[in-house]
Amino acid sequence: MTATPGATPTIVLVGHGMVGQRFLEALAERGLTATHRVVVLCEEPRPAYDRVQLTSYFSGRTAEELSVTDMGFITAHGIELHVGDPAVTVDREARKVTARSGLVVGYDVLVLATGSSPFVPPVPNRDAAGCFVYRTIEDLLAIEEYARTRAATGAVVGGGLLGLEAAGALKGLGLASHIVEFAPRLMPVQVDEGGGAALLRTVEEMGLSVHTGVGTQEIVVGEDGAVTGMRLSDGSELATDMVVFSAGVRPRDQLARDCGLKVGERGGVTVDEQCRTVSDPRVFAIGECAQAADGRVYGLVAPGYEQAETAAAAIAGDEAAFTGADLSTKLKLLGVDVASFGDAHGTAEGCLDVVYSDSRAGLYKKLVIGRDGTLLGGVLVGDAEAYGTLRALTGSVPPVSPESLVLPAGAGQGARLGPSALPDEAVICSCHNVTKGAVRGAVTGHRCTTVPEVQKCTRAGTGCGSCVKVLGQLVTAELEASGVAVDKGLCGCFARTREELYEIVLALRLTSYRELLDRYGREGARGGDGCEVCKPAVASIIASLAPTIGASGYVLDGEQAALQDSNDHFLANLQRNGSYSVVPRIPGGEIAPEKLIVIGEVARDFGLYTKITGGQRIDMFGARVEQLPLIWARLVDAGFESGHAYGKSLRTVKSCVGRTWCRYGVQDSVRMAIDLELRYRGLRSPHKLKSAVSGCARECAEAQSKDFGVIATSSGWNLYVGGNGGATPRHADLLAQDLSDAELVRLIDRFLMFYIRTADRLERTATWLERIPGGLDHVRNVVVHDSLGICDELEALMRAHVAHYRDEWAATVDDPEKLARFVSFVNAPDTPDPVVAFVPERDQIKPDLQLLSIGPRPADDVLEGSAQR
Secondary structure, three states: OOOOOOOOOEEEEEOOOHHHHHHHHHHHHOOHHHHOEEEEEEOOOOOOEOOOOHHHHHHOOOHHHHEOOOHHHHHHOOOEEEEOOOEEEEEOOOOEEEEOOOOEEEOOEEEEOOOEEEOOOOOOOOOOEOEEEOOOHHHHHHHHHHHHHHOOEEEEEOOOHHHHHHHHHHHHOOOEEEEEEOOOOOOOOOOOHHHHHHHHHHHHHOOOEEEEOOOEEEEEEOOOOEEEEEEEOOOOEEEOOEEEEOOOEEEOOHHHHHOOOOEOOOOOEEEOOOOEEOOOOOEEEOHHHEEOOOOOOOOOHHHHHHHHHHHHHHHOOOOOOOOOOOOOEEEEEOOEEEEEEEOOOOOOOOOEEEEEEEOOOOEEEEEEEOOOOOEEEEEEEOOOOOHHHHHHHOOOOOOOOHHHHHOOOOOOOOOOOOHHHOOOOOEEEOOOOEEHHHHHHHHHOOOOOOHHHHHHHHOOOOOOOOOHHHHHHHHHHHHHHOOOOOOOOOOOOOOOOHHHHHHHHHHHOOOOHHHHHHHHOOOOOOOOOOOOOHHHHHHHHHHHHHHHHOOOOOOOOOOHHHHOOHHHHOOOEEOOOOOEEEOEOOHHHOOOHHHHHHHHHHHHHHOOEEEEOOOOOEEEEEEOHHHHHHHHHHHHHOOOOEOOOOOOEEEEEEEOOHHHOOOOOOOOHHHHHHHHHHHHOOOEOOOOEEEEEEOOOOOOOOHHHOOEEEEEEOOEEEEEEOOEOOOOOEOOEEEEEEEOHHHHHHHHHHHHHHHHHHOOOOOOHHHHHHHOOOHHHHHHHHHOOOOOOOHHHHHHHHHHHHHHOOOHHHHHHOOHHHHOOOOOOOOOOOOOOOOOOEEEEOOEEEEOOOOOOOOOOOOOOEEEOOOOO
16 A cells, blocks of 8 residues: 555544454554554444443443453554544545544545444334344443333344343343244254254243244334334234344445445445455455455454454555355353354255254254265254364364264263364364464464463454363363473462362361461462462362361351352352342252241341242342341241352252152152251352252153252162253263162262362362263262272261251351451441342342443544554
8 A cells, every 4th residue: 555655654444343453453463553543433432342242241241341442552552543433424535534523534544344233124113212222332221221210021123143142131131021033943044943942942941932933013102102012923912111123233334335335235345355345445344344255244253353354464465365254153142052163054965964952951962964974064052062172173074973972971972072183274263263283383382381371372262252161171282292291280379289289188187278378389379368269269178178177167267257259258149239149948949838938028028039949949139238147047046047059069959749749759859858958058069069859750850950969760769960050051970770768878978078079179060070080980980889998088078067067147146256247338337338229120129230321422532542643
């Protein structure tokens, strides 16, 4: 590119989203910010932020935390960033851009990164009060305000990626939520019919109503002009107070149209392989506003990043081309993992499908295989753990059979492929097109020894983040293959693992974190205060061994109090608005009417929100910290104990009614569940523990999704271990069968104490069982066959726990000194926290969350580094 002799060439970027920010970084990497004046015209009132994670705002993430713009970077490179001041006209003949404020900027190179706008179907009343789109932080603020003040029910038009996120956001705001999708299934672009069916079941189980195969005909409004409902294409009507349109996006190409640039038939500024517009060699277009050389408009961030890098290279005079992109995606929608990669719909001629489906668990996995065994693509719903490896293997013949790749852990002979199975040309990070070979080169050539160092060197894992797990495995494998000692220490304070620290505490009977740190910490950490990783981890070790090593079993005694996680500080779960939940233990889910009445009276008297949980107990939300002792004093007097919902310990042991009531039951599952819950209550462990007992093979208590689950047989009990529900479902493995009551309890004692002894910090039993060398077979040999000769010790440790158990809340309400900590302000103990507030909803309460107050900047506000050149 040439400029007027003697003048500093100017690059003008119109739009400052994620792709625009990546373009600025690519300019800086090529040294162009040092040789060019760079001016950015940004329409939104804040710099670029992570639109992919937009919904996390409703989970408490702030606008600042969503930002992807380092203002230090902007300043260091002298970039003139005008926020809240979009470009309104482009004069290509004069090479000038005029902003809304009246600012006129001449350019040598113009880059359009104006993104896309939400598509709103042309239905009557689409602009009525209560209609919103879901695209920016300002949209979210408006939705939140309307939901808080005027809506009880919300409907989302569109069941794609963003539509599901929007529906989840409405549900999180306390609205009864509906999803209306014109296609016959949810996420029709990403998943096939089977995946859509699995997703539908899971979404409906979460309490959302889904309407597929219907379109929106009209928004119904009341006399005040506000939304009251929707009329659908099948003639039905849906009552709703709010409508959120999330039915796709359209390229924002009006600025390009107005200045005469060619656009595609369905929108998008037409560009060549260098992302240069076909109409004007001085104008580029990148991201969602561009129609790429292959005729597609890409709506994912990874292709946008690649386009940004291509445009920067072209401006620098380097060779680069964007000819198309990988459309693989992995997301967590409404808490459900959903992924698709390669030829997910099986369009290749002669391809075959390998499918695993478990409708009860909400799992669906499909691999598309070519005639020669090549992995062409796939769809994963409910469990996308293998996404990183499978996507990297796409286009090659996997080293194991396709059938073994779709089987979940714990079901048959499922295969787990590590990084070594991937070829060097396999793409590990699709956001930044980083291959396995590049990652290996960062370790061997650039001497990177940690994931953050590799991320800084290659940018892998800094986009959507879906490859970070595989990246970590690859870095560790490469270091070990190079003969480098990999630091597996617990944290920066301890070079030893949690398992090694457990053995030290047990062998030497150490009861003090300070003593452990000073004697066995890293040299630089000795005499220090420790960190937020090792303090709660060591506190858990000491608590689990307290009766054996002579430590106090009360987690808030002495030094122990300062080591605990935030929830343990007040023996309650901290909630979104600073209030706490109260969860009394209800062993086995069995409760007498008198105790139900007590819970109702306590909730009524203290104005608490009540919810029956999936763990068969009743949670009460909305307690202020100073109210906790008063609430628990009444519960303890009624015979309740702490449910330990706040601790890394046993939560619940669910049960069905068993043979006492059910005609199919073969054992007394309720009695067994109560016995197990009372035995293991208060047992501190590396992570939370959940259990269940089913009275027959119909499995109504869902025991196979628990850390340890029990299923009755006509001859006794079958014991399953290592199961997990939640975000990463895993079927439990059968450890032993047809056990007597005594045999069952003995094996559970051994299993739990072996897990507590050998697991990593915050490692669930499901992950531990897959990680520990030898897996299930090793655990069975240790626990059932006593191959290590430690079972007597494991049983003794559990007996000590059972014998010395005392309810934490009973110990608290009886001790005035312990009660002194339950205040919002130490210097004003009688003053409640003014931020903790509530509003009514459905005859109960919900948190009154203060909205972000972020106003737009003045139109002429400029954030700049060294604009005066």
